[in-house]
Amino acid sequence: MSGDTAERPIRVALVAHDIHWEGGMERAMAELISTAPPHVRFTVVSATLAPELRHLVEWRRVDVPRRPFPAKFTAFYIRSARAVRGLDVDLIHTCGALTAARADLASVHFCHHGYVRAARMLSAGGPPLRRVNTTVSRLLALAAERVAYRPSRLRLAACVSDGVAREMHVAFPGLVTAITPNGVDSAHYRPDPATRAAVRDQHGAGAATVALFVGGDWNRKGLPIAIEAVRRARRGGSDVVLWVVGSGDVGRMRREHGGGVEEVVTFLGAVKDPAPFYVAADVLVLPSLYETFSLVAHEAAACGLPVVGTRVHGVDALVTRGEGGLMVERGAEAFAEALVALAEDPPARRRLGDAGRRYAHAHPWRASVRAVTGAYDELVRSDRGDAETPGGARRPSTSAGSRSGSIESRNGTTGQRQGSRPPMVANRMMTGVRRASATVGAMTGEARSAVALTAAGRSRARLLTDVFVYRAIRGHLVTRSDTAVRTVTLRDGQRVRYRRNRGDLQSFREVFYDRHYEPLPGMTARTILDVGANIGLTSIWLARQFPGAVIVAVEPAPDNADLVRQNAVLNGAQVTVVEGAVACTEGTTTFAASAESNLGRLAEGGDLVVRTTTLARLLDSFPSGRADILKLDVEGAEAEILLNDDGALQRVGAVATEFHPQVTGVADAVLEEALRSAGFTEARGRGQLTTWWWRPEWDWGSTDPPSAAVDDG
Structure with missing residues (x-):
């Protein structure tokens, strides 16, 4: 989280029918209110609110009939929008499609379009009057979803599972989603x-x-x-x-x-x-x-x-x-x-x-709340015009596409906000100026890095051009999926091949500008395992830092894997590519590709079948059976690998990893404890997103001479 976001409060209008400790979505909203960090301040717009939560928020009660549900839904849909309209807030967060107001984030605990597609009916049976009530309620909900989940009316759909996210993408193309799973109170729910x-x-x-x-x-x-x-x-x-x-x-x-x-x-x-x-x-x-x-x-x-x-x-x-x-x-x-x-x-x-x-x-509740409030931070960071966090922190989205723009320009349709804030037009102008200033500042810094990195001539001009294109991609002025391959020569002689899309350019930033994988002092390596290799930039970077090192790079996306091979050949690096993924067992799984090349991940129902291998099997491919360095950036799969370790981590000297709680719902603290239990010591590296975990007592540099025996996938 950026310093600006940490110091300034985030004011959230939380819109829900009911918030209490029973049920599913009601409980999720109650947990969010009770455990959100202090910088998040809620104004709750709801029909009911548990008494023990009322002192934590400002409550705007919406009077609606309790039943029948179609009457309650319709009344809340209209009256909640009126209640939201006059609020002085940064974000509007809705619990589903239940209000006529535009929103920045909607928690999707039930997708009615997904239900109808799965059930092939509007009602699952029951007495005639109940079927009528259910059918009318479902039709209202479907109509509300069609309005609320338009990309022009909603910035981010926070889905409680991968399956719901897939349903949302099918029903509402172009909508940006994130995974924010529910949680479990394991202190309460336990054997007795x-x-x-x-x-x-x-x-x-x-x-x-x-x-x-x-x-x-x-x-x-x-x-x-x-x-x-x-x-x-x-x-x-x-x-x-x-x-x-x-x-x-x-x-x-x-x-x-x-x-x-x-x-x-x-x-x-x-x-x-x-x-x-x-x-x-x-x-x-x-x-x-x-x-x-x-x-x-x-x-x-x-x-x-x-x-x-x-x-x-x-x-x-x-x-x-x-x-x-x-x-x-x-x-x-x-x-x-x-x-x-x-x-x-x-x-x-x-x-x-x-x-x-x-x-x-x-899956504790604190991880669920952290995923939601992390999405708040990213949305507000965009509104306030902050430059991207060092290393190009990714938006909390599992799909291609992202939209920015201030809440003022999207939700304030009449009059002036409460308090002393300027009129809406002035607000939009100020937000635009801040964002433009931040973008220019970031572009200037990246341009300086490009000049410092590249050899003079065509490579320098090409990379400077792509710096501008990358910023244009962030603003959606050009396509995000340019597949044209570019090659630039760096000042130190390395040649780098990439595509002009956001994922490749962001990886270039992380590896070469921000140097996320800068080795720790005193670290040497002869064997390196790069899991989540993307297009191979980390592999060739580490190969330059450790001449003669043998590297095994694992990447499930075929197009990315092909670029890993090309980058290795261009730089004479000893890189063997395994086209697949790491899991707890050998077999196959599915991979959900993304238009942003660095955001694809393993997911049920993905569009690509890939073979899986285990960490132990990959380590066995080195004659020593060990790896000095394991780089692990797998968009959420790190949780399965670290939490189900069968002893393979004992054969690794250092782990450079990035956690993705917004995808897995697993708190960073859980994975950190898994690494500590495996004997690693945390050592913050240069990269803001990547953390090094290493064994100071490891016999660095004593592994076998360069050689690897993994079949090229």
């Missing part, structure tokens, strides 16, 4: 043997396997499937019962499932705190049609409860990455088979529960 025994005794569970269903909207979340699955499991001889926590039409469930349902199902109703039931149950069942993050699944996992769920957003990551349960088809037979398997295998339940708990612990 005493509570488990008491709750099971209270409800007569005995030795039965208790399957737990938590939530409302029973048709969407699949309660009828859960009931039928438990009945089938019992007919197969398994002693399984179902507890249902949440409100719904109990009478209808009893009528539809016939006699004997009370022997199978215990309806517990709505509860303020589901934690005791998580710790008392044996497995969570979630036959949901659509989820975006599933706070319930993550809370259950934090309590050590394995999850049996469908392939919906949030649950898929918990089960596939976190190995916290089983993923099955959405049907009673598939769920019954999974329940029988877990009922008969308590060790498997414990193993899955332990894995899920570790995964949930890596």
Whole structure:
């Protein structure tokens, strides 16, 4: 965060229907208010606000009818916009598409366009009046999304999962997104043997396997499937019962499932705190049609409860990455088979529960809040005209494209703001002057660096031209995806090949202008592993710093990997390119490419299938089995690599890495502790974004002579 942003407060208008400690999006907004850093100051525009939060904010209450929901939604949509209009704030943050006001950031906890596409219906069933109410509510929400999520009306969509971000890109092309996952309170949601025994005794569970269903909207979340699955499991001889926590039409469930349902199902109703039931149950069942993050699944996992769920957003990551349960088809037979398997295998339940708990612990609420407030900082930095942070800090976006522009020019449509601020036209002029001044200052500094770096003549002129083009790209005056290859010769004789797009130019800045990978004093290297090589600039930079070093560069994007090879050949560097990605296991995964060449990342549903290898396998490619330096810049995949280390890090002398909490939702502190546990000591390098972690006791320079044996991908 820049010094300017740190010293000056950020005033945020937070617009939400309700903010309290129950539910999903309501809880997320409550956590944001209660744990945001002091420089973030909220004015809350909402219908309700938990009493214990009111002293932390300025509250503008919006009076709306509680029901029916279409009436509440419509009234809030209009009245909240009026309430926002007169506020003196820096940013407007909405909890979804629920107001007629333009916004800077919208937290997307539910994408109605995504739901309709997944469900192929507007309502998931129920009594006729409820279906009418749900259908009208859905139509209103769809219309509101079409208005609110236009790129001209919203600067950043903060999505709670990769899946939601993909849905937003499909439904609203051109919209900029960031990943800001929800969190879990692991101090509250945790195993508790005493509570488990008491709750099971209270409800007569005995030795039965208790399957737990938590939530409302029973048709969407699949309660009828859960009931039928438990009945089938019992007919197969398994002693399984179902507890249902949440409100719904109990009478209808009893009528539809016939006699004997009370022997199978215990309806517990709505509860303020589901934690005791998580710790008392044996497995969570979630036959949901659509989820975006599933706070319930993550809370259950934090309590050590394995999850049996469908392939919906949030649950898929918990089960596939976190190995916290089983993923099955959405049907009673598939769920019954999974329940029988877990009922008969308590060790498997414990193993899955332990894995899920570790995964949930890596997603604390403080990381969620940090991702959101980090987005605030970036948006306000753009508004205030600050130059880019040293090294070209990237915007909190997982897609190509970014829009800047002050909130004054976008949200103040009438009159003058409260207080002593100048009129809107003057405000826009001042913002424009500040931004222009900052841009000119940054361009001047970069031009000086270009002159100092390059050999005189054509290379110098070419790089100076591209400095201007890079700034134009930031202002969207030219295309961001220029694929023309440029070659410049540096003053020290290095030749660098790149494309004139934002990603390549930003990488050039980080490596050559800002020298992010400047070695620590006393550091030498004979073997280097460059994971997330991009176009190979770090590889050839380190090759120049450590003559004769053997380098293995890992890059999943084919176009980037080809430039790594070209840059290595141009500079006579001993670089072997592995076209793929690093993961916990060998196999394949998908890679989501970006128009900005340095922002592509591993993501489910990505457009490119790439093979994966492990850190240990790459280290084995060196005759010594070790790497003096591991450079790790993988746009979020560093969390999986560092948190699932199998001992491979013990064979690394130093790690130069950049964390991406806005992508992973994993706090920097969690990854820092993983590195410390592996024996590394932190040493801040020259780069503002990159941190060196090294072993002072490492036998620097004693590794084997240059040689590498990795098959070129």
